[in-house]
Amino acid sequence: MERYVDVAPGVRLWAEDIPSTGPQPAEPLLLVMGAGSSGVAWPDALIELLAEHHRVIRYDHRDTGRSSAMFEEEPYGITDLASDAVAVLDAFEVPRAHVVGMSMGGLLVQLMLLDHPERLASATLFCTGALAMQGAPELPEPDTALLRLWGELDDPRDAEGELRWRVEHWRLLNGSGTPFDPAEFRALEERVVEHAGRTEAVVAHARMDTSGLDRGAELATVTVPTLVIEAPEDPAYPPPHSGHLARTLGQARLVRIPGMGHAINHTVVSPLAAAILTQTTQTATPAA
Known part of the structure; x- marks a missing residue:
């Protein structure tokens, strides 16, 4: 089921509620994507595996996909995007959910952990x-080639050029x-382009208040x-970012998917789904 969620005056988010295919689904699972990415960037193969155990909800951030631009x-600001995730749960009348965040989505989920x-x-x-925290260890910056490409984010490109740029971005x-x-x-x-109905690059998240x-x-x-x-080959958050995050959380578990970078390609879908489901099923409560 697709619907629009009003999260602020004049601001609507596209969201999709995907029913579980399993006989005894646990509590719903909310997917929170990264900067500049719409909800349809979650691979369908991953959603199918997650939906065997959960009702799955995904949505478009502001200025992505079919949400308000x-x-x-x-x-x-980025804190508004964290509030949006809670508003999506409210709209679907979900009191509690397993929440998965990738990249910027991971920052939003951390804010949810603190505030909700x-x-x-x-x-x-x-x-x-x-x-961020005072006294944190110095951690590596994103790969220099990736930083150079990010500097081209809002360069003018035609539709074909934009697609080529995005593929190169994923390659890095x-x-x-x-x-x-x-x-x-x-x-x-x-x-993603067909879903959004436009080819322009999403630059709002690179400019928002952080x-x-x-x-x-x-x-x-x-x-x-x-x-x-x-993800040991992640050029955006290279090791030891994940280890630092797990230690900062104190009670978090840390698992490693060998070879994974900052992309969900077909080779990592199964181990990623398995890791997520191991976490959610360990804390499973049947859906109401």
Whole structure:
């Protein structure tokens, strides 16, 4: 079921509620994507595996997909995007869910853990880093080639040029630990473009206010069962970002998916789903 969720005056988010295919589904599972990415960037194969155990909800962030594109008129901050995730749960009348966050989505889930712990049955974070904190160890920056490409984000490109740029972006994000299939990610981006109805690059999330992320010291108080998945070939959050995040959370589990980078290609779908489901089924409560 697809619907629109009103999260603020004049701001609507596209969301999709995917029913479980299993006989005894546990509590719902909410997927929170990274910066500039719509909900349809979650691979269908991954959703099918998760839906064997959970009702799955995914959605488009502001300025992505079919959600309101309004940053130029109404600027917002990253904390607003965290509130949006809670609003999506409210709209679907989900009191508590397992929540999975990738990249920026992982930062949003950390904010949810701090501000709305009662809404999370469990949390899974991957391809992300810890919220900032004073005294944190110095961690590696993103790969220089990736930083150069990010500098081209809002360069003018025609539709075909934009698709080529996005595929190259995924090639760098994928890393060298698993095979990269350009056709797989071109098909993904063609689906993203068809869903959104436009080819322009999403630049709003690169420009939004990121204040409110300096709360890493509070993560030690988190009691919600949390899993951190390390992607050892991630060029955006390279090791030891995941280890630092797990230690900062205090009680988090850390698992490693060999070869994984900052992309969900077909070779990592099964181990990623298995890791998420191990976390959610360990804390499973039947759906109401």
